[in-house]
Amino acid sequence: MTVVxxxxxxxxxxxxxxxxxxxxxxxxxxxxxxxxxxSSLYGFLSGAWPFGAVELIxxxxxxxxxxxxxx
Numbered sequence: 001m002t003v004v005x006x007x008x009x010x011x012x013x014x015x016x017x018x019x020x021x022x023x024x025x026x027x028x029x030x031x032x033x034x035x036x037x038x039s040s041l042y043g044f045l046s047g048a049w050p051f052g053a054v055e056l057i058x059x060x061x062x063x064x065x066x067x068x069x070x071x
Contacts, residue, residue, distance in 0.1 A: 033062035
């Protein structure tokens with residue numbers, strides 16, 4: 001297992017865990033967005049640039065959702 005693969009497993013696990021916990025509070029939506037950015041970085045590092053680009057889009061959507069949720 002390469003360092004990039006290990007990073008990807010950790011990033012994707014974090015992202016999916018934050019997605020699963022989003023209903024617990026607004027902060028989890030922001031953490032999901034951070035997880036998307038981390039996953040995007042993995043996509044670019046691994047050479048899967050379409051995955052990296054889509055994850056950046058998901059991060060943008062999650063940040064907008066975070067901003068629209070009541071505090």
